[in-house]
Amino acid sequence: MSEIIVNSVAEGYSVATVGNLAEFNGKAFVKEVLGTSSMEVSLGSIGAGKSTPFAHHHKQNEEVYIVISGDAEFVLDGRREPVSSGSIVRVSPSVSRAIENKGNELLVYVCIQAKEGSLEQYTMTDGVVE
Amino acid sequence: MSEIIVNSVAEGYSVATVGNLAEFNGKAFVKEVLGTSSMEVSLGSIGAGKSTPFAHHHKQNEEVYIVISGDAEFVLDGRREPVSSGSIVRVSPSVSRAIENKGNELLVYVCIQAKEGSLEQYTMTDGVVE
Numbered sequence: 001m002s003e004i005i006v007n008s009v010a011e012g013y014s015v016a017t018v019g020n021l022a023e024f025n026g027k028a029f030v031k032e033v034l035g036t037s038s039m040e041v042s043l044g045s046i047g048a049g050k051s052t053p054f055a056h057h058h059k060q061n062e063e064v065y066i067v068i069s070g071d072a073e074f075v076l077d078g079r080r081e082p083v084s085s086g087s088i089v090r091v092s093p094s095v096s097r098a099i100e101n102k103g104n105e106l107l108v109y110v111c112i113q114a115k116e117g118s119l120e121q122y123t124m125t126d127g128v129v130e
Numbered sequence: 131m132s133e134i135i136v137n138s139v140a141e142g143y144s145v146a147t148v149g150n151l152a153e154f155n156g157k158a159f160v161k162e163v164l165g166t167s168s169m170e171v172s173l174g175s176i177g178a179g180k181s182t183p184f185a186h187h188h189k190q191n192e193e194v195y196i197v198i199s200g201d202a203e204f205v206l207d208g209r210r211e212p213v214s215s216g217s218i219v220r221v222s223p224s225v226s227r228a229i230e231n232k233g234n235e236l237l238v239y240v241c242i243q244a245k246e247g248s249l250e251q252y253t254m255t256d257g258v259v260e
Contacts, residue, residue: 004218007211007217008211010206010207010209011207012206012207012221012222012224012225013206013207013211013219013220013221013222013225014219014220015204015211015213015217015218015219015220016217016218017213017214017216017217017218018216018218019215019216020214020215020216021198021199021215021216022215024216029253030194030218030220031249031252031253034194034218034220035220036192036194036220036249037192037246037247037248037249038169038191038192038243038244038245038246038247038248038249039168039169039192039194039242039244039249040249040252040253041194041196041218041242043196043216054259054260055259055260056257056258056259056260057257057258057260058256058257058258059251059256059257059258060250060251060256061168061249061251061252061256061257062166062167062168062169064160064164064166064169064171064242066171066173066240068151068198069151074145076140076142076143077140077141077142077143079140081137081138081143081145083145083147084147084150085149085150085151085152086147086148086149086150086151086154086173087137087145087146087147088134088145088146088147088148088160088164088171089143089144089145090143090144090145090160090164090165090166091142091143092142092143094142095142095143096260110196110240112169112171112194112242113168113249113252113253113256114168114169114244114248114249115168115248115249115250116167116168117167117168118167118168118244118245118248118249119161119166119167119168119169119170119191119243119244119245119248120190120245121189121190121191122161122170122191122243123159123161123170123243126188126189126190126191126243127186127187127188127189127191128186128187128188128189129184129185129186130184130185130186130187130226
């Protein structure tokens with residue numbers, strides 16, 4: 001199992017690592033380690049021929065999945081969506097979701113959850129160029 | 131420049147792709163394409179010897195960066211933090227941030243922004259196993 005290691009904690013930021021993403025193994029949650037307050041971020045992997053151990057949905061959080069490597073199918077309310085490196089999947093809270101690795105390689109992905117409807121402004125309306 | 135292509139739009143979810151992340155080139159924003167309401171997600175790349183064109187901070191959004199590949203330094207309120215594949219960086223809104231590619235390969239990263247303090251529950255308190 002890959003571990004998450006804290007590299008640096010400073011006023012206003014923190015840095016950690018799970019090591020080379022291509023070899024990531026297991027599941028690592030970021031919130032408690034880095035102190036995020038707007039989102040939970042996790043890294044996950046699923047071996048060839050394997051699936052998530054259960055389907056799940058959420059009460060109030062939207063999720064976005066980003067596939068780093070591997071080939072899989074997302075099962076979303078029973079519909080199958082093929083994904084591979086560079087796929088990005090948005091899922092509303094109530095949608096049932098599961099992931100099945102359909103390739104011969106390790107599937108590595110990022111999952112982010114944040115409260116549906118909570119973003120008020122973004123990019124050029126929230127960012128300030130210095 | 132890599133493009134973001136929509137694969138599927140359905141009730142409660144949407145799927146897009148930017149293609150193989152190892153070869154991602156440029157900047158792609160997800161929100162308008164996938165219809166997220168809790169976060170903005172972007173994919174970014176910086177060539178060897180290059181940096182972000184400017185430093186920036188935010189008004190109300192926390193950011194999390196995940197480095198997919200390459201070697202770089204984050205410059206956070208003037209302090210330098212080395213990062214590579216698997217590094218995860220949390221940045222509070224007011225912190226000045228810039229990225230410098232310090233390796234010989236393309237730097238590819240994910241950036242997520244969401245409203246600081248907006249997450250109310252997560253993981254086992256928000257997720258429902260089916």
